Amino acid sequence: MSELRFEISMSLDGFVAGTDQSEQEPLGRGGEQLHQWVVRLAAWRERHGLEGGETDASTEAVERSHENVGAVLMGRNMFGGSGPWEEHPWDGWWGDDPPFHMPVFVVTHHPRPPLVMRGDTTFTFVTDGIESALAQARAVAGGKDVALGGGASVAQQYLKAGLIDELRIHLVPILLGDGARLFDNLGDVRPTLECTQVVAAPGVTHLTYRVR
Amino acid sequence: MSELRFEISMSLDGFVAGTDQSEQEPLGRGGEQLHQWVVRLAAWRERHGLEGGETDASTEAVERSHENVGAVLMGRNMFGGSGPWEEHPWDGWWGDDPPFHMPVFVVTHHPRPPLVMRGDTTFTFVTDGIESALAQARAVAGGKDVALGGGASVAQQYLKAGLIDELRIHLVPILLGDGARLFDNLGDVRPTLECTQVVAAPGVTHLTYRVR
Numbered sequence: 045m046s047e048l049r050f051e052i053s054m055s056l057d058g059f060v061a062g063t064d065q066s067e068q069e070p071l072g073r074g075g076e077q078l079h080q081w082v083v084r085l086a087a088w089r090e091r092h093g094l095e096g097g098e099t100d101a102s103t104e105a106v107e108r109s110h111e112n113v114g115a116v117l118m119g120r121n122m123f124g125g126s127g128p129w130e131e132h133p134w135d136g137w138w139g140d141d142p143p144f145h146m147p148v149f150v151v152t153h154h155p156r157p158p159l160v161m162r163g164d165t166t167f168t169f170v171t172d173g174i175e176s177a178l179a180q181a182r183a184v185a186g187g188k189d190v191a192l193g194g195g196a197s198v199a200q201q202y203l204k205a206g207l208i209d210e211l212r213i214h215l216v217p218i219l220l221g222d223g224a225r226l227f228d229n230l231g232d233v234r235p236t237l238e239c240t241q242v243v244a245a246p247g248v249t250h251l252t253y254r255v256r
Numbered sequence: 257m258s259e260l261r262f263e264i265s266m267s268l269d270g271f272v273a274g275t276d277q278s279e280q281e282p283l284g285r286g287g288e289q290l291h292q293w294v295v296r297l298a299a300w301r302e303r304h305g306l307e308g309g310e311t312d313a314s315t316e317a318v319e320r321s322h323e324n325v326g327a328v329l330m331g332r333n334m335f336g337g338s339g340p341w342e343e344h345p346w347d348g349w350w351g352d353d354p355p356f357h358m359p360v361f362v363v364t365h366h367p368r369p370p371l372v373m374r375g376d377t378t379f380t381f382v383t384d385g386i387e388s389a390l391a392q393a394r395a396v397a398g399g400k401d402v403a404l405g406g407g408a409s410v411a412q413q414y415l416k417a418g419l420i421d422e423l424r425i426h427l428v429p430i431l432l433g434d435g436a437r438l439f440d441n442l443g444d445v446r447p448t449l450e451c452t453q454v455v456a457a458p459g460v461t462h463l464t465y466r467v468r
Binding site: 056057058213215217218219221225226227230232234235237238239241242244247249251253 | 268269270425427429430431433437438439442444446447449450451453454456459461463465
């Protein structure tokens, strides 16, 4: 059964990005601290075409996040930019060889033809809602899971719709104080969570939950 | 060196109590779920004069929370009630034999004579601020640590003042959606936290941080 898996780095006070997100600071003020645990890992750097890096207790978490994944979902905010696409539109944060190497579906209000990048990454822009995006991702995932990349807004929509099967929080011991909260805008939806794995690692605790 | 230790149960979305806290629901709506992991433990029940209970991976966490503690600090909200004390004032949630068995200092705006209970528990009401309450607690702790019990408001004051040495979060996989957030009202204070222990247990993850 193809599952929808969502994972994200969150500060101890519940933020997945700081304030004032911009092209210069896509994770907002202080938000880069959320990813310090991962960007120094060889397992992450290799996927992003970078040399060197370390191995620690988080390495397995990084490897696991790519296992059995056949398609990626993300929101427009994670892809970057806002509003209607310009004549020479933004092509994402990741250069011409993005680290996905599989079909990526971007939930947006603004139509745009698919964008074919190097290394088997194709961005398809879905304008008819989160359920359609998930169905399209599943259709090409070949029975594998679909990984929801974020950001907070689209994750909240999928959580609220009860469509997420597995939630992984990379809990980072910092306090951002303000920004985008992961668990906002859920209305009265209270999913039942069962913690299935806890991994302590330098600068982060990896928490895996089944969502019911 | 006598340290100030603070521990509290927190929902995955950052709340330490639900909305509408009252005498009937001291932890607010849904807040009792925050303590389900502990109230069924023999180690907790024994301290509260109750029989039976279970033993699991949280037992050590409960035992550790009482080790080397010489005095307790809490806010008025945790002691109960609000505003000036009445003629026959509230004597706390815990009956005539409270589970502390040591001096307890209650930070409040409203003076009141000390309250001597059974079993070596004495409540002293401190009206000249959090630093005075900590100094008074340390003075009687005999070199042992001081345990800050909560609630959120007084914990925030101690965090903001940089007086907490160890923070333990009992992270419960529920979403309360609203209520009292632990990491609110900290202004620009951003303590540096280092995770020193992670314990996975049924229904809770125990996270210990050094605060610098």
